Amino acid sequence: MREDNVLISLVSILVPLSLGAIGGASSIYAPLQHQVVSVHGWLTASDFLDLFAVSRVMPGPGSFIATLIGWRMNGWLGAIIATLSIFLPSSALCLIVAGMWERSLGPSWRKSVEKGLMPIGAGLMFAGVYGVMRLSSGGVFAWILMIIGAASLALRPKFHPLWMLAAGAAASLLWSYAGALLHVGA
Amino acid sequence: MADHVDDRIETSARRVGLLQLFKVFFKIGATSLGGGSAGWMHLVMVTQLNWLSEEEFVAGVAIAQVLPGVNTTNITVYFGHRLGGWTGALAALCGFLSGPFFVAVLTAVIYHDLLRLPGFDAAMLGVASVALGMVLRVALLSARRCIREVVPTLVMLSAFVSVGVLHWPLALTILILAPISIFAARPKKAARDA
Numbered sequence: 001m002r003e004d005n006v007l008i009s010l011v012s013i014l015v016p017l018s019l020g021a022i023g024g025a026s027s028i029y030a031p032l033q034h035q036v037v038s039v040h041g042w043l044t045a046s047d048f049l050d051l052f053a054v055s056r057v058m059p060g061p062g063s064f065i066a067t068l069i070g071w072r073m074n075g076w077l078g079a080i081i082a083t084l085s086i087f088l089p090s091s092a093l094c095l096i097v098a099g100m101w102e103r104s105l106g107p108s109w110r111k112s113v114e115k116g117l118m119p120i121g122a123g124l125m126f127a128g129v130y131g132v133m134r135l136s137s138g139g140v141f142a143w144i145l146m147i148i149g150a151a152s153l154a155l156r157p158k159f160h161p162l163w164m165l166a167a168g169a170a171a172s173l174l175w176s177y178a179g180a181l182l183h184v185g186a
Numbered sequence: 187m188a189d190h191v192d193d194r195i196e197t198s199a200r201r202v203g204l205l206q207l208f209k210v211f212f213k214i215g216a217t218s219l220g221g222g223s224a225g226w227m228h229l230v231m232v233t234q235l236n237w238l239s240e241e242e243f244v245a246g247v248a249i250a251q252v253l254p255g256v257n258t259t260n261i262t263v264y265f266g267h268r269l270g271g272w273t274g275a276l277a278a279l280c281g282f283l284s285g286p287f288f289v290a291v292l293t294a295v296i297y298h299d300l301l302r303l304p305g306f307d308a309a310m311l312g313v314a315s316v317a318l319g320m321v322l323r324v325a326l327l328s329a330r331r332c333i334r335e336v337v338p339t340l341v342m343l344s345a346f347v348s349v350g351v352l353h354w355p356l357a358l359t360i361l362i363l364a365p366i367s368i369f370a371a372r373p374k375k376a377a378r379d380a
Contacts, residue, residue: 016355016356016357017356018254018255019254019255019357020254020356020357020359020360021254021255021256022254022360023251024255024256024257025256026321026324026325027356028356030349030350030353031349031353031355031356034353038353046307049310049311049314050297050301050307050310050314051297052314052317053310053311053313053314053317054293054297054310054313055290056313056314056317057219057313058219058286058289058290058293059215059216059217059218059219059285059286059289060215060218060258060282060283060285060286060287060289060290061218061223061256061258061259061286062256063256063259064286064287064290067287067290067291067294068290068293068294068297071290071291071294071295072294076291079287079290079291079294083283083287083290087255087256087259087279087283089255090253090254090255090256090259090260091255091259091260091262091263091275091279093253093254093255094249094250094253094255094259094260094263094264095263095267095272095275097249097253098249098263098264098267098268098275099267099272108373109372109373110248110249110252111371111373112368112371112372112373113252113368113371114248114251114252115338115368115371116364116367116368116369116370116371117252117364117367117368118328118331118332118338119328119332119337119338119339119341119342119345119367120341120342120345120359120360120363120364120367121328122325122328122329122332122342122345123341123342123343123344123345123346123348123349123350124345124346124349124350124356125321125322125324125325125328126322126325126329126342126346126350127345127346127349127350127351128318128321128350129318129321129322129325130346130350130351131350132314132318133315133318136311136314136315137311138311138315142311142314142315143315145312145315145316145319146315146316146318146319146322147319147322148316148319149315149316149317149318149319149320149322149323150319150320150322150323150326151319152319153319153320153323154323161320162219164316164320165312165313165316165317167316168312168313168315168316168317168319169309169310169312169313170309170312171312172308172309172311172312172313172315173305173308173309173312175308175312176305176308177305
């Protein structure tokens with residue numbers, strides 16, 4: 001019975017997120033985290049942060065964090081249900097739109113929709129950054145790393161994401177070892 | 187080798203088999219590490235296989251970006267439909283998602299073992315921080331464009347506060363903000379079609 005509840009909860013959380021993922025996976029981190037960590041208590045904050053990080057390194061869209069959560073909650077069934085819930089609704093909508101696009105609104109209205117949705121996407125992204133950062137125990141160092149990450153991309157937009165993430169991992173590892181060494185010294 | 191398709195044809199007459207769609211999108215999905223899948227899709231569908239013209243691809247991407255959901259799956263579904271109807275879209279989507287799905291499950295399975303590796307937590311913190319930096323950068327780019335006008339700025343702030351601070355439901359936030367924001371961004375009378 002508890003398992004059924006989890007699956008239903010997964011679906012009820014993820015389907016709206018699928019349809020609300022303006023601008024991609026980055027929009028859903030804030031609400032997803034709130035539901036999974038705060039409301040349902042399925043994961044600890046540090047768990048969620050780890051899954052977030054792992055999801056950025058895996059192939060495929062960041063939405064696969066849903067799959068990771070689904071697996072954690074209910075193995076194969078959870079993983080499959082979560083994956084379907086996060087991908088099918090938006091895909092179905094896209095299919096409907098694709099089917100009727102020829103007879104639909106002109107290009108200037110499409111521009112309006114793009115232009116109108118952009119600030120929402122931006123706000124959601126800020127929410128995601130803010131929300132996930134608050135979970136991290138990394139303190140100032142994490143914030144600095146984040147800012148360096150953003151700044152590096154601004155200066156060199158062509159940096160390959162994987163190299164940047166690897167550099168971040170390395171920097172963080174070095175930092176933690178430095179911290180451990182200092183403690184040993186004391 | 188694909189036949190050459192007239193670039194000026196708006197609606198593609200090309201049909202691609204289901205298995206072919208599945209295989210091609212499987213390869214794209216499985217190798218889409220770190221993002222940039224859209225570029226990869228362009229390379230494969232436009233340049234290598236000549237399934238689509240440049241214009242068709244760009245138009246499809248624009249639609250994919252406008253719709254909710256991840257760009258890459260929307261592009262997959264959109265062009266899958268273009269090239270093979272409803273079943274084509276399904277085949278493409280299944281192909282695209284299969285690889286990453288199994289990697290995700292594998293990752294989830296070994297996750298607890300990964301946790302025991304010394305430094306894993308620290309490394310993941312680093313990855314998360316940099317990943318957030320990348321998201322932040324995109325957010326700032328959009329914000330720069332938003333703050334030129336009042337309504338977009340307010341909409342952006344509202345979305346942030348609503349979802350990020352107050353934790354109001356995402357769907358509700360969008361249902362309220364999207365019509366307002368799109369209406370504010372409507373085409374000026376002179377430029378409006380029909």
